[in-house]
Amino acid sequence: MQGTFGSLKDKLKGNNEFFFTGIGGQGVVTGSNLFLEGLSDSNWHITGVYSPGAERRGKPISCFVGLYNNLKKTKSYEMLLEKDVLVVFDPASVGKEQLLNGLKEDGIILFNTPKRPEELIEANGKLEYFNVATVDASGIFSAVFTEAFGRAPTFEEIRPNVPVIAALFNITGLASLETFIKVVTNKWQGRIGDINKQAAIAAYNKALVRGSSKKGMDTAIAEMERTPVDELNEIALCFPTEGIGGPTGLWALIQPKIKEELCNNCGTCFIYCPDNCIIWTKGKEGVPKIDLQYCKGCGICAEECKESAISMVEVKR
């Protein structure tokens, strides 16, 4: 079902808590502020709280925005644990189990992903308890950027926030495209403003929506992983393991591909990989292999290979 204005409007309640999640650098904070701005002329009592996941680019960031009929609710200290609407900026977190923690049954999820709702539900049956919407915000932004600059954006240059919020306003019926464009052009002028405006227009009614189809969700899903205090060590320590940043390969839009016939096994790519993602042993047979689970697609290996044996290819997911 193609997203049309207000297709999930009746899923909103008297008091709603919107949870925006993504990774540092995607504009989650700015996005949630744009959302607040777009509602400034509405009748809702609104409050936005910024909850930093950690200070780092690439680390989880979440923000929460409350839309209330009841003014008193804006006084709440609580950083919410219960969500009515979940907005996911990071395509890589689509598969994450704990993402759904605290989301109310029959709540709304909007994913930034090129996948369709049906594909996501097929991969994770639990999504059937929720109203699932998808929009390829990163893709839409990239297309607009490429049109404007004549080249594809780099990883850091992609900002899915404006198209995501545009789609969000559309499916919830909370603001018209006109209202949102005013907010966007107020915030950014010049070339950046144009690009964001185009992205908003392009994304506004592009969301694909699939309503919830199941009831009676096992609330055990909503339990967060907590270790009882008596089971903890006296002092907090962390043990060495891979993937402390999660499956960082999901951050990559492009990943390297090595042409075996051109590779001379010099090990240059192996030395230069900041993330230890090139599997190679000096003197052993065979060309280097890329650890696609963790490779972030920075492109250093391709750039530094003296034999031009590495090319960066688009990741298909």
Add this chain to the structure above:
Amino acid sequence: MKKILSGNRAAAEAVRLSKVEVVAAYPITPQSEIVETIFGFIADGSLKADFIRVEGEHTALAALIGAAMAGSRTFTATSSQGLLYMDEMVHWAAGQRVPIVMVLVNRAIGPPWSIWSDHQDAVSMALTGWNIMFASNQQDVLDTVIQAYEISEDSSIHIPTMVCVDGFNLSHKSTRVEVPEQAKVDEFLTNRPNVYLDVKNPATFNSIILPERSFMEYKYKVREAQERAKIKIVEVAEKFREKFGRYHGGLINTYQCEDADAVFVSAGMLADQAELAVDKMREDGKNIGSVKIRAYRPFPTEEFRELANSGINKFLVFDKNINFGMEGGAMFTDLKAALYNFDGGSRPSVQGVIAGIGGRNVSIEQQYTTMNRFLEGKTVEKWIGLHR
């Protein structure tokens, strides 16, 4: 063996006997003698330790935290301004669960500038999670510093301890002190610091912990450790009494409280002097006692409730500190808090006075007079000896 020792030198002897391994300290009046004496022990070989001549107090405690993380027995000493300069690290050491022992030679906090004793520096550390103990005489200093290692290094405790020594009044006053034999101290100290940084068991410490993960729980554990320290402090004092025949109190020490109607409550040298005020009042036929706060943290809540239950209905607290924003000093505030919520029948009357700020003298006469006014129901001067 008896030696003539000041409070400072007694502390240094305790450090030598405890076979401390890493010392890091920065000179500050009135602590400098401790550091110089320890230095002498290292120079003459009677103490095998590494002395880091740090360029500031923050560095001193940071270095000890590092050394303790790697499993060394550590020591530092400081006062007032120096303590506050390392305040960030004071909080850190407790959360880091390292058994550092520090001697805090109490000194007033400026401005105005002062090098003389009051307890503002010590009470400012109440919220850090350290055990804060007060010694009231030179023997107490020596014995309590040794006990501090046995308390802190216990595997169920592992929070740092500071032993307070009144600046000049105690740190620089000498008397005969019994210095225990090395062999007996070796037997008495049964614990070792945990080794956290170990190349055979690599782990990372102090990573960021998200709010919904386990941060609150780790802080809870610090508190629980200090609750266990309450019991441990008493236990170790008893063990010390058994081995060395000397006792300075557990969490508190009492003098003539068995049949007392009213008691002095104080910490440090004032507590020893209070005994003389008690004697004077007893000569007048009054049933007075005195309570020495030996451990200010963890606060001796249960002990005070017991005393209130035993028939003492008047507590007069002498604070050598100011609890800005509250009535009186910090120990007065904390005592009232301890006595508020218990099912002991009617609450006793608690009065508090501020005295001895910036090293101002507190005489036996003043203690005596103040208690008499309290007993007679007259208004008590809130600031003893303030020039009006």
Add this chain to the structure above:
Amino acid sequence: MIEMEKQTIFSDNEMTYPGLASCPACTSALSLRTALKALGNKTIVIMPASCSVPMTSLYPKTAVKVPMMFVAFTATASTAAGIAAALKMKGDNETNVLCWAGDGGTFDIGLQTLSGAAEREDPMIYVCYNNQAYMNTGTQRSGATPFGAFTTTTQTGKLVHDKDMQAIVAAHKIPYLATGSPSYPHDLFKKFTKAKDKKGFRYIEIFAPCPPGWGFPTDHTIKIGRLAVETGVHILYEIEDGIYKLNTPSKKVFDKGRKPIEHFVKAQRRFARMTEEQMNEFQELIDERWDDIMAHVEWTSAKNTS
């Protein structure tokens, strides 16, 4: 006797796991990987508040295979001094004590503790990876931010020059000081191997280009580091017991002649608003520093041979 295989940069004794939470193309991550490989598993790492902290560990996981401790911002060298003392008392003279601090934690808030440790000759390898701003908290200026650069607290470009930290540390007359760059990994690896076998306070300052903070595409990271050397913005040299020695990449630059800094500046968005006047001033500063190092190379090597 078993012959221990000599560690090289091609060895497979990786001391970090993949899946760090660093930005793509992070030069701190790359340098740490190189450093730990050279130093081996008998290493204790001390890191102050900086990018490297949340990049390498988030409770309950860490990516580093050796013992590591995060400390308050100023306390890197001081904590390391204590750890070194503990190791000494245990009779352990093998385990490396490695400080891994950013420029904020070295040039600014950590300056005192570094100076104290250097003066006391506390045994440690102190590494400053210099990405020339407080990157972890969103790119605020530090004492290492170069003249004319944009940061969130120098939005019209920095108006004062950066601190010459190398000169400051060199003034402590430490046994070994080196500059390094992940763009020259063999050189960097060699320096860590050398530092490992020396005693006392060793300082290695790594030039660490930062794609999001400086404004250039991630795949240019190594190139930017090379440009820095080719323009003289970063000089690769060592000071061993007072003798200044130029390393091969900078020697080549000396022979060929430096590229004008325009090449370096134009490649990064953080210098986008730099005026021609500022560019000239920056060039002058780089010329000055270059001449200073070259002069030191000349007269200390003359001293050495005389």
